[in-house]
Amino acid sequence: MKKISAKKRQPRTSRSDFFILRLYIAGQTPNSVTAIANLKRICEDKLKGKYRIEVVDLLEKPQLAKGDQIIAIPTLVRRLPPPVKKIIGNLSKTESVIVGLDLQPAR
Amino acid sequence: MPRDRPKVVRTSIAKTPTGIQGLDEVTGGGLPKGRVSLVCGNAGCGKTLLAMEFLVHGALRYGEPGVCMNFEETEQKLTANVASLGFDLRELSKRKMLLIDSVAIERNQIAEAGEYNLEGLFIRLAHAVKTIKAKRVVLDSVQALFAGIGDSAILRSELQRLFRWLEDHKLTAIVTGEAGVHTLTRHGLEEYIADCVIALDHRVTEQISTRRLRIVKYRGTFHGTDEYPFLIDDDGISVVPITSLVLTHKALRDRVSSGIPALDEMMEGKGFFRGSSVLVTGTAGTGKSSLAANFTSAACARGELCLYFTFEESPSQILRNMRSVGLNLERWVKKRLLHFNAMRPTSTGLEGHLATIHKLIGTLRPSIVVIDPITNLVSASGNYDVKSMLVRLVDFLKVQQITSMFTNLTFAGDPQERTAAAVSSLMDTWIVLRDSKPNGRPRRELYVLKSRGMAHSREARELIVSKSGLELGIVLKDHTLASTVEVPGTAATAR
Secondary structure, eight states: OOOOOTTSSSOTTOOTTOEEEEEEEOSSOHHHHHHHHHHHHHHHHHOTTSEEEEEEETTTOTTHHHHTTOOSBSEEEEEESSSOEEEESOSOOHHHHHHHHTOOOOO | OOOOOOOOOOOOOOEEOOOOBTHHHHTTSSEETTSEEEEEESTTSSHHHHHHHHHHHHHHTSOOOEEEEESSSOHHHHHHHHHTTTOOHHHHHHTTSEEEEEOOOOGGGEEEOSOOBOHHHHHHHHHHHHHHTOSEEEEETTTHHHHHOSOHHHHHHHHHHHHHHHHHTTOEEEEEEEOOSSSSSTTOGGGGOOSEEEEEEEEEETTEEEEEEEEEEETTSOOOOSEEEEEEETTEEEEOOSSSOOSOOOOOOOEEOOSOHHHHHHBTTTOEETTOEEEEEESTTSSHHHHHHHHHHHHHHTTOOEEEEESSSOHHHHHHHHHTTTOOOHHHHHTTOEEEEEOOGGGSOHHHHHHHHHHHHHHHOOSEEEEEOSHHHHHHSOHHHHHHHHHHHHHHHHHTTOEEEEEEEOOTTSTHHHHHHHHHTTOSEEEEEEEEOGGGOOEEEEEEEEETTSOBOOOEEEEEEETTEEEEEEEESSOOHHHHOOOTTTHHHHO
């Protein structure tokens, strides 16, 4: 899966408009696949060049579920910018994702 | 010829002991093994504690590691809460006998956008179970999920899947749930749990709380439908079974002096049977406590250990008052033969009193126990409660072969006399005291209304309380006792 490097709480290149998004999935289920695709599409559309997506497969790393308090799958966690926000679901409701992530409408 | 009997299919269900005192007794061995049990009740009824004890005893006594998925409290809080009961969760966690996973549900932080399931929860649970090879699981309490997960249809089907998952993995589990208004649990969890449902209740009647436990259903197991009072004290939960005590105590033939020679004389000259229970009823100021004090003092003089529970007066008050009737009880206290335990009847519910009484008797092992008076316990609860409590207490005392004396304040012509009648059936001996004023001269009357297993006197005597002690006076021909106190069943012979 994608790199998981955002352990550092405050990256040196901290910019208030840079997004670190972590998507928790459990295997390649239809919902997981849909969620990844939806997330990429929304980010490209709204956050081009200002985001990083980390995908965590809990089937491989179950111990990571506790840290972000994951219950539902898929769960998207906005780790940066603060505050931490969570969205559950396959992200097919684009509007809810935009509102949930607090994304500025694209100009 | 033997008649054809319908074949009884006895399916013996495998059980997992909870290790909770009394609970395994009333469930016939514990919770259904490899199944999910629901424990429900109001906030503060003891659900979490019961569940945690199930895990702690599982780890300590039965070598079964346990996982607690906790949806309501943080791990630190939970650890602190049960630490007050002497359970060291940290130590158990270190030894890999316990794993606590606290699931925080922050409603405001979670938005929903599309389809999802609760696979994350499954993965966490599976991971925890695998890490310590758990055999027991507690989910406390899953209804917290309803606050965090908006789509309750998904949640319901996922919970069902979760319970199935637990059973597929042969885990014995307790799921707790908050009581609902019209249903056992707020979200109807009981619909998904087929095997065992236990309801806890914490009732407050007239400002006094009593905890009760009821087995609502238990598939494949005969269980009582009674409500069992239970206690939470320093050692955790203990359920007091009502019906599990069988009447097998041995009746002793030894006799115990009442402390008043003339009263002994009325009972074949030998006094009470050892290990029997004696009820002393009387209106205010008739000398009930004096009678009890005489009884204890005589026992102490024989070198026997006495335990005196007082619900009305402080020990020093009793010592002072008894001095006025010529009894020096202080010397017995000093010699550690007489132990007082003073409790306000309203300080706790009946369960608490029962617990204290059981505990003290267990540690001191007295041969005589006085409870003065039980009337105040009547005021602490409903009639039924007192009776069921006394049944258990009297049985307990008899099994221990302890001679017990209970005093009971009655009011002339008052329904309280019926209370006395209700508890009197448990008692082996019933002594009635009463004031009367024939010809304007006040006097106290004493009458042995019943005394099982002996030819006791049926005469009423005057009880004389003076500075030099208690004595019995002349036989009264004009007494009012037998005619006013009616005992169901024995009334005919008493006359």
